[in-house]
Amino acid sequence: MFTLGILTISDKGSRGEREDKSGEAIREIISQFGARFVDYAIVPDEKEVIESKLIEWADKGGMDMIITTGGTGLGPRDVTPEATLDVIDKTIPGFSEAMRAKSLSKTPHAMLSREVCGVRNRTLIINLPGSPKAVRECLPVILPALPHAIEVIKGEAAECAGTDKD
Numbered sequence: 368m369f370t371l372g373i374l375t376i377s378d379k380g381s382r383g384e385r386e387d388k389s390g391e392a393i394r395e396i397i398s399q400f401g402a403r404f405v406d407y408a409i410v411p412d413e414k415e416v417i418e419s420k421l422i423e424w425a426d427k428g429g430m431d432m433i434i435t436t437g438g439t440g441l442g443p444r445d446v447t448p449e450a451t452l453d454v455i456d457k458t459i460p461g462f463s464e465a466m467r468a469k470s471l472s473k474t475p476h477a478m479l480s481r482e483v484c485g486v487r488n489r490t491l492i493i494n495l496p497g498s499p500k501a502v503r504e505c506l507p508v509i510l511p512a513l514p515h516a517i518e519v520i521k522g523e524a525a526e527c528a529g530t531d532k533d
Contacts, residue, residue, distance in 0.1 A: 368400075368401045368403060369402055369431035369432060369513075369514070369517050370403050370405045370431045370432070371397060371402040371403065371431065371432050371433070371434065372405050372406040372407065372424045372430045372432075372433045372434075373390050373393050373433075373434055373436070374407075374408055374409075374417070374420055374424070374436075375387045375389060375390040375407075375435070375497075376409075376411075376412055376417055376435055376437035376438040377409060377411070377412070377437045377497065378411045378412050378444065380437075381411040382411075388499040389495070389496075389497055389498060389499050390407065391499075392502040392503055393495065393502055393506060396503065396506045396510070397434070397506070397510075399510070400510065400514065405428060406424060406428060406430070412437070412438050412445065412446060412447075413446075414449060414450045414453075415450075417435075417438070417450035418453055418454050421435075421450065421454045421487065421492060422487070424490070425487040425488055425490035425492065426487070426488060428490075430490055431489075431490065431517045431521065432490065432491040432513070432517060433491070433492045433493070434492075434495060434506075435493070435494045435495065436494075436496070436497055436502060437496070438450075438497065439480055439481050439482050439483075439494050439495070439496050439497065440479060440480065440481070440496070440497070441479055441481075445481075447483075447494050448482065448483040448494060451483040451485065451492055451494055454487055454492075455483070455486060455487045455492055456485070456486055456487055456488070457485055458483065458484070458485045459484045459485050459486065459491075459516070460484070462482075462484035462493060463482045463483060463484050463494075465508050465509055466480075466482055466495075466504075466505040467480055469504060470501065470504055470505060473504065480496055480501075481494075482494040482496065489520050489522075490520075491513070491517055
């Protein structure tokens with residue numbers, strides 16, 4: 368079991384003008400892994416606000432993983448990837464590549480998505496797109512690798528489990 372925070376980035380959501388269906392989709396999907404939800408917030412598309420919340424949760428929140436949703440497109444206010452890059456210590460491009468590859472099989476617009484995944488201290492941070500449909504497409508792709516990634520980040524993995532037999 369691991370602990371999780373969900374951070375929704377949405378101007379309208381932060382003002383109460385839009386229901387957060389993407390955050391709920393994350394909660395539904397990730398509950399399959401017995402995650403314990405520690406915190407949830409909706410913040411506006413403001414780089415400094417996003418950075419502040421990621422730092423707060425990763426440094427003091429006791430979370431193994433933070434999943435963000437929203438702000439990963441090309442719009443003028445889409446700054447989640449930049450905020451994430453500014454606070455992480457290491458990137459994990461494989462997660463982002465896998466999600467984009469899956470989405471690309473459904474739409475060429477997947478090339479425009481800019482999710483960033485990485486580690487701050489001992490917390491895994493995953494950016495997801497803002498639509499519930501995209502969350503349901505992308506998150507299941509990386510789910511099988513999440514428990515092991517968290518174990519490695521926390522220093523609890525005995526050794527990397529491969530699929531090849533020596």
